[in-house]
Amino acid sequence: MSRARIAPFPALLIAFVVGAGLISPAASQTASAPTPKSGGVLNMMLREDLSQGFAIHETSTISTVWPAMPCFNNLVLFDPLKKTESVETIIGELAEKWSWQDNFRNLVFFLRKNVKWHDGQPFTSKDVKFTFDMLREAPDAPAKLRINPRKDWYANIEAIEAADPHTAVFRLKKPQPSLLLMLASGYTPIYAAHVPPATYRTACVGTGPFKVKEWRKGEFIEMVRNPDYFVKGRPYLDGLKYFVIVERGTRQAAIQAGKLDASFPGETTKTAAEQLKKAVPQLVITPFSQNVSDNIIMNVKKPPFDNPKVRLAVSHAIDRRALIQAVHQGGAVVGAASAPKPLGFWGLSEKDLMGLPGYAARPADEKALAKKLMGEVGFSPEKPLRVEIVTRAIAVYVDMASFVINELKQIGIDASLKQIETAQWHAMATRGDYQIGANLTGIGPDDPDANLYENYACGSPRNYSQYCSEEVMKMIDAQSQELDPKKRLTLNYAIQRKLEADAARPILDWKLDYFTVWPHVKNLIPHQSIYNFGRMQEVWSDK
């Protein structure tokens, strides 16, 4: 594939995390572990219960993807044993082989035979067609999702053809090499055609390495090994148990005490990691890019954020570097719409961000500019604009929102905080039923198509700000079809500058996670995105 990652990327990432001072020698040993052993149960944590059950296609949160992934398979997946994700690290799951044809207009998948769903039914190309017709909301789709957050990932698919039971062809409207990367994300499992999609909200019929044995709401999810799994000798583990522990400190105490074997992706802060390492030196802590940004969503369809001056004032007001220090204790980096190097490939570097709202060398200058903009619309710290800022009722969200409220207060925006449970959050944001929000946006693969179509395309359910620019749409389409990696990168830089200049969704930082496991946990290797390494097929326990 011509659009491969540049070679220095993995080296840069490793240098970055080693520099963070937390990487353990054991972390690098994990990938080259000794001969795997079978057996054992891994005890894992969840930060909240599953608001949409196992219905990955109806959610956009790691809270669902992490515990649901072991039940499913994709057509293709990022190699669980490789830390860096790129088109070169994609391996087949339900597809044995695949082939691009007609200059990236047709993608042909040759499917595995003798694959069975957890209920014993055979897997065929009908299931593939069913899944993607449902996702792209084809006129003749046999099923419809209640909420379809990543609909725009598949907007370029013109038709899915099930040529025979073991061949599926994706016909595209225009060339889109990135489609394969989106198909390799944990967000893209194949659903069973014979199972109504609503079933996945309470149960899971997949083809994956583990079957759901019991889901006791608010307490735990128990999974057991799938004895009929199509990869012989996998999974290694007999089972998985995910315990719901809402309180962050309690989760940390549980892993420190050895009650749990691994942390929850995206939930271990730098300070927490330092404390864990000090308390239990043998814990294996791996800093890695979450592919998740902190950002501000402002509803451009509702006052007062329909006024570009107010949106720009907000963007100018927030001191990104101070936020990274205060909220993440240095465990994040500044960036625009895509994760910057070394965490990602496509993002603007700190140098490139200079001159964009919020990135002046002196934060006081930014605050002064923000105050001036607010003054122009009739507000000041003495006569503040009162708004309600929404965020999810999860500690990492609330910390960020608390910081933002203080920043806004200084420029004449008096914000009160409203915490929303996950079950309501995505529906509320999709409806645009809010003024301003402190949000985290995670992106499946580190790829502009996945990010831009999902979060900035006109009409996309995940475009929470409802920002819509014809100019930006043309640029997004152009970069999607661009086969020259350098030209595509340049186009992406221009898009990101435009988005920040328009305060479409001001990005505050890109976060690192300090993923923590006990040394006996092998092959559970964090990738450069939290959404793609939860399959657990290769994980084993050396206990």
Place this chain on the structure above:
Amino acid sequence: MAVRPTAIAVPVGRASRDGLVAAVVRFARKKPLGAAGGVLMLVMLVTAVFADVLQTHDPIATNAAYTLGAPNAEHWLGTDHLGRDIYSRIVHGARVSLVVGVASTLLGSVLGGIIGLLSGYVGGKSDLVTQRVLDILQGLPLLVLALVMSAALGPAVHNVIIAISIPIVPRAARVIRASVLSIREMQYVEAARALGVRHVRIAFRHILPNTIGPFIVLCTAQLGSAILVEATLSFLTLGVPEPYPSWGRMLSVSAAEYAQKAPHLVLFPGVAISLVVFGSNLLGDALRDTLDPRLRGS
């Protein structure tokens, strides 16, 4: 020689003020622990009222340069994980705790008091039904009921007040009803009935004022519980929302995760909660002993 009237005149209110001071001194001598509790509550009241004056920093202002900072000359009790001044947050947290504690106690006690008054005075089947309903409500612990209410209503100050006040209602109703049952049989009440005074007037004019003693004791006793429940709800993120300071939430945010690195994060809010609940209980116990005729002199 006649004494000039001005020399001996007592200004209006002076006698009652002197009487109040004397009563307080008498109370402090007889119940030194209760007085100590009263002092703690007074300190909390003053802190809450003058929080804006007593603060050294804006309680929601973050400081990236000094997160998890140890106590020093600028930040007397250190800073939290966002660099916010813990002393200023505790000072403002007193306001939240007091407002929520007093408002929920008064709301629950007044509502429960009225139900107890009417139930006890009317008697009969309505009393029977009311008491069974109260039995059900009282069967649920204060915290559990408050948790359910708070989860249903969502985290906001007014919702927390409602959530905490509802479990207080049956307790208040029981106490007031018990007083009413004995008062309504007294001769002056019978006399009022014989004179044809309306029931509502008898209940609210002749019986209610005589339940004020138990009512005060009840309120003082519930205040500590209400403050503790508020702290618990906030600890469980169901109380007063961030970034406004609440003692319980200060414990919740910092507990366990940062406690090892910065123990002052949990120490100072914990001490504040303990002192206020302790003070409220001491004062409540002493007032009960003083105002309850059965315990007077014990």
